[in-house]
Amino acid sequence: MTTLIIPTDAPAVVGPPQGHWTYTEWEALPDDGNRYEIMNGTLFMTTAPSNFHQWIVMSLVQYIGLPAKEQELAFTFVAPIGVIMPGCDPVQPDFVVILKANAAIIRDGRIRGVPDLIIEVLSPGNRAYDERVKLAAYAAAGVPEYAIVDPQYRNVSRYRLRAPGRYDGPFVADEPQHVAFDCLPTIAVPVADLFAGAPDTTL
Secondary structure, eight states, rough: BBBEOTTOOTTTSSSSOTTOOHHHHHTOOOSSEEEEEETEEEEEEEOOOOOHHHHHHHHHIIIHHHHHHTHHHHEEEESSEEEETTTTEEOOOEEEEEEGGGGGEETEEEEOOOSSSSEEEEEEHHHHHIIIIIHHHHHTTTSSSSEEEETTTTTEEEEEEEETTEEEEHHHHHHEEEEEEEEEEEEEEEEGGGTTTTTTOOO
């Protein structure tokens, strides 16, 4: 999966100059299999993910989404889905957690507010995007917890919001470990199981 900053004059993407994109223009973009996101008025495009990427996202559903549903703790969603937050209007995270107490932000076909947890899965072409651009954007939007799953190094980096617009340095959990999140303290995810059994581990 590769992330591109779409140039202003890109012939396949019709819209305003970079820095001026809004949710309205995003809604008019084609449903062409690409994932479009807007941060601070800049349009980004992510191409289709690999099989392994999708396998890991489904593992997140298995080890976080289903237990959260069964324990009646939270609602979870996977991309493509529009999440509209301050400065991120919208983004389409790989995996989103919203506690039941905050379910009011799930409305009108979108998530219109700040989720309790966002998880992104790295691909070779989007490392800098997820580790820098989205990290900064999610911190600025006030996302309390952000995690990055790294298929290459088989680990999960968890960030906690330390102050407005700023995350603590990451806690990194490797394959022998479990990772848990403040919003879902009763659910511990075995890191190794996120990757286990995949029929194709091509990055």
